[in-house]
Amino acid sequence: MAQDAIIVQSTTSTANSGLYDYLLPIFQDKTGITVNVVAVGTGQAIKNAENCDGDVLLVHAKASEEKFVAAGFGTERTDLMYNDFVIVGPAVDPAGVNGSTDVQGALAQIARSGALFASRGDDSGTHKKEMALWADSGVDPTAASGGWYRETGSGMGATLNAGIGMGAYVMTDRATWISFENKQDYTVAVQGDEDMFNQYGVIPVNPEKCPNVNVDAAQRFADWLLSSAGQAAIAGYKVADQQLFFPNAPGN
Amino acid sequence: MGEAFGLAIALVVSGDADLIEIVALSLGVSLSATVMACLIGLPIGAFVAVARFRGRNAVLILMNALMGLPPVVVGLLVYLHLSRSGPLGFLGLLYTPTAMIVAQTILIAPIVAALSRQVLEDLHAEYADQFRSLCLTRVQTVQALLWDARYSLLTVGLAGFGRAVAEVGAVIIVGGNIDHLTRVMTTAIALETSKGDLVMALALGIILLVIALAVNAAVQSVRLTAARQAYV
């Protein structure tokens, strides 16, 4: 039944890490609602939702999400879960940042050493976060764009493939990294800075802006994700024995 | 590479349900688009092949240029039209196989038109005197050319199909690469690549290649049979 299907405009990390493959069958069994996921960068996901091409938005760029709701495209934004960003690098560690827990310091060190750094460069949630961290570190990497700073303009997976191919540092969300299968000699170089916190939010699309949205099913999906059952399911998803997402919906 | 071959064979032999679904959708979408593109492109190609009119050269240049339409641009244009906020949004076609067929049809109709124009114009050069002697109407001429060039046009259709089944840029935008709904071979390959599962991506690529080979071989054998009868 068509009215029992919704489209989720989503960031890629939640899709590529396999979270939806784990969550959606549980939700579908319970409710009979089919959830179709369009996984694109956060920037594009928000634009698609603004075009009314989705029923639920699930991304990770809080400021943009709040703007989306303020503009009337979403009914309400709620924290859903978090994990963190990490900077991965080759074993040779050309910038000498291995083991660092100070992300701004590490970025400045990478810039100083001229070691290669591969950026999404695609206005995604990860890219926005990375740009904010560069700004905090006092470096404008785009001045070196094409030099040591390489903007792939691609998704997280493609950027990891490209970065690993050229021996560059890459900032990625931890979930994508853990489930990524082409790591080669790469390891996590920088992690643990509280500034690398990565918050995901969920927003039902507003039927006042988009009369076509399947508002009931969308709301049920969002409510389930935020419920104790949904939060438990998120916490239960593991890859290589590691939990990828940490539920933090309010009231749980 | 060897690992990918092994995985490709294992996927095929085990009759992996997801794989079958993806392959079936790929073939369904691209074959449908090829049929649609032929319904649109062949009459246009045939008309331009036999007609002489002002601006014909400009039309030829346009047809040939459109063969190089970037899939992403086609995808974007179709997205903007089918999006809920677009003029055709009320149809609710975005993120459906129909949207993918529409995009691929737009992508390959110019290929069918331009290549068939060449094939039919060559054939018309051979038949023109006879047809004029018989006082055929333009419609009769076009019908006869389309029928007599049918085996050459099969190759034209194949060129269109090859382009459609191999492109990823258009279908990923208008289809959304939704699992069990709009995921086809090329978008699945893109997805596996972005997950870093290069072995799986390559294995899917090998399967896509084998399917393309099989389709080509089937058409080629039809052509060879026809050629033995001097019908090509």
Added chain:
Amino acid sequence: MSDAVVISSAAFPSAAKAPPVLPLKVRDLVLRFGNSTVLDGVSLDLGPGGCTMVLGPNGAGKSLLLKLLHGLIAPSSGQVTWGGQPAAQVTARQALVFQKPILLRRSVAANIDFVLKARGKNRAQRDALLEHVGLAHKSDQPARLLSGGEAQRLALARALATDPEVLFLDEPTASLDPASVQAIEAIVRDARDRGVRIIFVSHDIGQARRMADDVVFLHRGRVAEHSTASDFFPEPRSSAARDYLNGRIVV
């Protein structure tokens, strides 16, 4: 196949009751391509019935004259009228058999069917036509795998399928074996005997002697001579025709 084959009148229904296509009047016909003048003032009158052979050296413009008479191309100047009607208006009442038969990429039968269908004629005539040209046993074979003689007989059958009042033949037997030449001549003679007006371009003087009721001799883009066969062959009036019949090359 032989002259004995009798075609039922049903296979060749009488012509539509349109104004007659003959006589043919050609007046001061000129055909130029750029600077070269191929036909330079051709005038000619042909009455109904019979076989007119068009002779002349290479480059005399024989094939182009046929296309002009048939209305396939337009002259640079001059006029062609058939029973007072412009050539292009009677094209459908005529048929042209080319030196190299243009056969469709279909079976022998389908080549005939195509014309019958295009002309809205009864397809039942097909078998009689194929029988007539001795190709009934090849009915289902691919047309383009026929031998040269067979292909030309099929082209003739296809021309006859249009039930033409005028049949143009452009060197139809060039480079065919003697048996094929004989077979084709028999078919053409049969058509003439049933009243089809034959206009036949040939290089073969022997063939011209066998077939001609009258002869048009083209030379340097003009009609050098138009005589009855009985006058032309024993004693051509023009020196060009004399030289041609004596085997001296004239251009």
